[in-house]
Amino acid sequence: MKKYLINYGMVLVLIALCALFSLLTLKREGATSAAAAGRLAGEIAAQYEPTDLIFVVGAGKKDSETFANLASEFLEDASFSRVEKVVGSPRDLRQAWDSAKAGDTLPKVIIVSGDVGKWTVLRSLRQDAVDLEIVMPRERLVSDFLKRTNLLAVVDRIVVIAVIAIGMTLVILTGGIDLSVGSLLALSAVIATLVMKAMGGLEAGWEVVLSGFVIATLCCGLIGGVGGFLVAQFRVAPFITTLAIMMITRGAAFMLTGGFSIYQVPESLTWLGQGTSFGVPNTVIVLIVLYTTAHIFMSHTRFGRYIYAVGGNEEAARLSGVPVKAVVIFVYLVGGLCAGFGGCIQASQLNSGAPNLGTMFELYVIAAVVVGGTSLSGGSGKIVGTLIGAFIISVIQNGMNLLGFGSYLQQVVLGAVILFAVLLDKARQRGSVKT
Amino acid sequence: MRGDGKTKDLIPLLEMRGIQKRFPGVLALDGVDLSLCSGEVIALLGENGAGKSTLIKMLGGAHQPDAGEIRIDGKVVEIHSAAAARRNGIAVIYQEFNLVPGLTVAENLFLGRETTRFGLVDHRAERKLAIEWLQRIGLDIDPDRPCGDLTVAQQQAVEIAKALSFDARILVMDEPSAVLTEQEVERLFEVVRDLRSSGIGIIYISHRLDEVDALADRLLVLRDGCPVGEGIVSETTRNELIEMMVGRPLEDEFPARDVETGKERLRVDGLNRGRSVRDVSFSVKAGEIVGFSGLVGAGRTETMRLIAGADRRDSGEIWIDGELIDYRSPRDAIAAGVCLLSEDRKGEGLVLGHSASDNFGLPNLRRFSRAGWLDEASERAEFNRYAKQLALRISGPEQTVRELSGGNQQKVVLAKWLARNANVILFDEPTRGIDVGAKFEIYQLMNQLAAEGKAIIMVSSELPEILGMSDRILVMREGCLVGEIENTPETTQEDVLELAMNQNAAA
Numbered sequence: 001m002k003k004y005l006i007n008y009g010m011v012l013v014l015i016a017l018c019a020l021f022s023l024l025t026l027k028r029e030g031a032t033s034a035a036a037a038g039r040l041a042g043e044i045a046a047q048y049e050p051t052d053l054i055f056v057v058g059a060g061k062k063d064s065e066t067f068a069n070l071a072s073e074f075l076e077d078a079s080f081s082r083v084e085k086v087v088g089s090p091r092d093l094r095q096a097w098d099s100a101k102a103g104d105t106l107p108k109v110i111i112v113s114g115d116v117g118k119w120t121v122l123r124s125l126r127q128d129a130v131d132l133e134i135v136m137p138r139e140r141l142v143s144d145f146l147k148r149t150n151l152l153a154v155v156d157r158i159v160v161i162a163v164i165a166i167g168m169t170l171v172i173l174t175g176g177i178d179l180s181v182g183s184l185l186a187l188s189a190v191i192a193t194l195v196m197k198a199m200g201g202l203e204a205g206w207e208v209v210l211s212g213f214v215i216a217t218l219c220c221g222l223i224g225g226v227g228g229f230l231v232a233q234f235r236v237a238p239f240i241t242t243l244a245i246m247m248i249t250r251g252a253a254f255m256l257t258g259g260f261s262i263y264q265v266p267e268s269l270t271w272l273g274q275g276t277s278f279g280v281p282n283t284v285i286v287l288i289v290l291y292t293t294a295h296i297f298m299s300h301t302r303f304g305r306y307i308y309a310v311g312g313n314e315e316a317a318r319l320s321g322v323p324v325k326a327v328v329i330f331v332y333l334v335g336g337l338c339a340g341f342g343g344c345i346q347a348s349q350l351n352s353g354a355p356n357l358g359t360m361f362e363l364y365v366i367a368a369v370v371v372g373g374t375s376l377s378g379g380s381g382k383i384v385g386t387l388i389g390a391f392i393i394s395v396i397q398n399g400m401n402l403l404g405f406g407s408y409l410q411q412v413v414l415g416a417v418i419l420f421a422v423l424l425d426k427a428r429q430r431g432s433v434k435t
Numbered sequence: 436m437r438g439d440g441k442t443k444d445l446i447p448l449l450e451m452r453g454i455q456k457r458f459p460g461v462l463a464l465d466g467v468d469l470s471l472c473s474g475e476v477i478a479l480l481g482e483n484g485a486g487k488s489t490l491i492k493m494l495g496g497a498h499q500p501d502a503g504e505i506r507i508d509g510k511v512v513e514i515h516s517a518a519a520a521r522r523n524g525i526a527v528i529y530q531e532f533n534l535v536p537g538l539t540v541a542e543n544l545f546l547g548r549e550t551t552r553f554g555l556v557d558h559r560a561e562r563k564l565a566i567e568w569l570q571r572i573g574l575d576i577d578p579d580r581p582c583g584d585l586t587v588a589q590q591q592a593v594e595i596a597k598a599l600s601f602d603a604r605i606l607v608m609d610e611p612s613a614v615l616t617e618q619e620v621e622r623l624f625e626v627v628r629d630l631r632s633s634g635i636g637i638i639y640i641s642h643r644l645d646e647v648d649a650l651a652d653r654l655l656v657l658r659d660g661c662p663v664g665e666g667i668v669s670e671t672t673r674n675e676l677i678e679m680m681v682g683r684p685l686e687d688e689f690p691a692r693d694v695e696t697g698k699e700r701l702r703v704d705g706l707n708r709g710r711s712v713r714d715v716s717f718s719v720k721a722g723e724i725v726g727f728s729g730l731v732g733a734g735r736t737e738t739m740r741l742i743a744g745a746d747r748r749d750s751g752e753i754w755i756d757g758e759l760i761d762y763r764s765p766r767d768a769i770a771a772g773v774c775l776l777s778e779d780r781k782g783e784g785l786v787l788g789h790s791a792s793d794n795f796g797l798p799n800l801r802r803f804s805r806a807g808w809l810d811e812a813s814e815r816a817e818f819n820r821y822a823k824q825l826a827l828r829i830s831g832p833e834q835t836v837r838e839l840s841g842g843n844q845q846k847v848v849l850a851k852w853l854a855r856n857a858n859v860i861l862f863d864e865p866t867r868g869i870d871v872g873a874k875f876e877i878y879q880l881m882n883q884l885a886a887e888g889k890a891i892i893m894v895s896s897e898l899p900e901i902l903g904m905s906d907r908i909l910v911m912r913e914g915c916l917v918g919e920i921e922n923t924p925e926t927t928q929e930d931v932l933e934l935a936m937n938q939n940a941a942a
Contacts, residue, residue: 302800318764320797
């Protein structure tokens with residue numbers, strides 16, 4: 001039991017964070033909302049005859065008017081023939097009432113939006129007709145955090161980091177580190193957009209976008225692979241190797257564009273980062289596909305097992321016949337590919353490429369991996385954990401934004417979370433030694 | 436000079452009485468008494484694993500005794516740390532020096548107690564004192580040189596100087612001569628004699644019996660953690676000494692076996708690597724168990740690593756089943772049918788944080804996968820089969836090997852290599868840190884493998900094991916093969932030990 005708690009502690013942390021932010025961003029809402037209009041109209045339709053006269057009243061304000069429109073439309077759709085919509089001031093309502101009174105049929109029920117419910121004129125109407133029913137939507141509690149648009153924003157914000165974190169997880173599992181991913185992201189975005197610009201720019205079709213993505217991603221994979229080769233063959237410390245690559249690629253990205261952003265890109269560039277397929281944002285699909293693939297690769301293939309073994313005990317792995325060098329080169333290559341693809345997504349989200357993208361991203365990516373429970377000393381960790389780690393970071397940032405926390409405070413909190421994750425990792429290591 | 440200690444017996448500098456120390460599963464020391472007087476050299480002798488290191492680590496503050504007491508100048512002391520040892524005037528010079536290679540000699544001498552003036556390190560004063568201390572042991576080196584640049588002998592001398600600078604009255608030296616050349620050893624002897632005449636008590640650990648003759652006043656022999664002999668060096672013959680060290684009677688701790696050898700499986704020709712392996716040539720037949728004997732550092736492990744492809748050889752040829760194999764990595768060696776069960780189980784044999792079945796599968800993943808996809812069910816089934824065969828005590832294939840006992844860890848290593856079905860199997864200290872029952876099981880397994888026609892090499896520092904298991908014994912010393920003994924019932928431990936230790940006889 002304790003073991004499971006430690007292993008899946010981060011899932012609980014993520015759930016707790018989501019619950020916390022859901023509660024903290026709760027708001028009274030709904031007295032004029034569209035959803036309330038439909039619900040209320042539905043109840044009325046069930047209670048009254050289609051021939052009854054029904055007033056639907058909204059104030060002359062935007063959402064209140066929408067409320068009235070929706071409610072009356074709903075009733076008319078339900079074949080109520082005598083629905084009268086009143087939008088405006090209390091005087092408009094009084095006029096409508098008086099003309100109804102003149103026609104000798106008083107409405108049986110008045111549906112009002114939340115703000116209309118406070119009008120004093122309603123009280124005087126009730127004196128005219130004792131059995132008049134006035135219905136008004138109840139107020140509801142709604143959480144800003146749980147809104148669909150907000151949840152999608154959480155994904156949007158983290159998708160690039162989460163994609164790069166896949167490669168970083170592999171690198172860290174072998175006991176290495178890759179500082180170059182932020183710069184590779186920028187280089188990839190720049191190369192991708194430059195290719196698109198060269199192949200037709202604004203007018204070009206989707207196949208140009210695709211080739212830009214492929215070329216950029218492969219370039220970054222190649223650079224990552226070269227770094228891996230240096231680490232594996234010459235045993236240069238990964239920190240230094242990737243630090244150097246970080247500087248080289250960042251510089252190259254600036255040189256390629258002369259320091260400017262590239263906007264001459266085809267329209268279809270935005271498909272990947274902003275579009276949807278089957279009603280689901282493409283970024284979400286990308287995350288699901290990549291993480292599923294990576295998870296299966298790491299847990300069900302021979303090479304995945306090799307990666308864990310190299311990180312757990314490189315010498316034992318070597319003596320067991322594991323091709324250690326190939327494994328090391330491979331993980332940095334994958335790291336480069338992921339960073340490159342992350343750059344493509346970023347370019348698509350921004351509809352442009354710029355050499356200053358992804359600054360500090362390497363640190364956020366490493367943070368996501370570590371928060372996800374992968375040990376920096378290598379050999380233990382899970383791909384799914386990294387996804388959770390990335391979401392924890394994104395949820396914290398998003399939640400604090402909703403609550404109006406400043407970005408400085410956000411950094412402090414994020415740092416504290418990383419420390420907490422590392423301490424949890426230590427506790428886990430001790431736990432496994434003891435049991 | 437020798438025997439002078441007796442006259443000074445009235446003032447025992449150090450006394451250890453009834454020392455006992457238990458490690459999980461092993462009684463490392465049991466009822467050891469030792470007394471050391473001022474101006475006396477005691478030689479501490481014993482086979483590997485006899486408990487010498489444990490004993491001196493107690494003096495150095497690294498271990499505490501479970502029972503017994505340590506007295507200094509007749510007063511009971513407790514040595515809980517290296518600092519406490521220093522306060523009590525004890526200095527221990529381990530085989531691994533405690534010097535920071537990047538710092539200068541003077542900086543190392545003053546490490547942790549820097550001389551300061553106005554809060555800043557006073558380099559000039561430190562330099563002056565350092566020269567003084569170095570000269571006390573006749574060492575003429577520039578105190579500004581980084582320690583990493585010094586020879587091993589010089590580093591050792593710096594360690595001694597450091598000990599003296601703390602006013603140590605008890606100096607413990609763990610095999611100080613093992614790493615030195617002959618001339619350097621002479622130099623060391625002079626220093627030790629000087630120190631003795633200045634009243635320092637010295638505990639000197641050595642494997643080399645001629646050193647004991649040359650240097651020590653009294654001796655104490657440990658075996659399996661128990662004191663088995665002590666005496667005045669001048670009154671003890673060399674043969675008595677050897678008998679005391681190895682004197683364990685050969686019981687039935689080794690299963691019997693019919694030897695039937697076949698064709699040559701492994702031939703090694705002129706193997707070289709630096710100073711550690713020099714021109715080693717031998718061959719092993721199918722069905723044969725060859726024991727490799729020698730002292731620690733004789734080059735046995737290094738030889739095995741070359742055969743297993745773990746290190747690159749400078750020169751030499753390796754033939755397997757009559758075929759010259761040119762391999763460059765353990766991967767190639769494994770493919771050629773050679774596997775090595777490393778002496779360093781935890782460092783080289785296992786991924787401690789991973790599960791038993793993952794470890795078991797590691798060299799066999801090709802078998803347990805199709806087109807790169809793992810077939811975990813067959814891996815687990817195979818693991819369970821071996822676990823049963825080897826009587827592995829484990830809660831399940833998913834158990835982390837770190838949680839297993841030494842014997843069971845060794846069985847996981849065995850299982851993973853057995854599944855490889857290699858034809859040449861190199862066992863490096865296969866029974867180190869393993870209880871008696873598991874040892875017997877491992878011996879049986881080795882016999883069974885030999886009967887199946889494998890060629891087996893067993894490196895062991897335990898002479899009874901070498902004698903009990905091998906058909907032939909190869910003895911190494913200082914990187915060279917120095918002897919080959921057909922193992923017959925008449926072969927004695929003395930025969931082997933003589934070859935392994937007697938450097939002067941060869942010269």
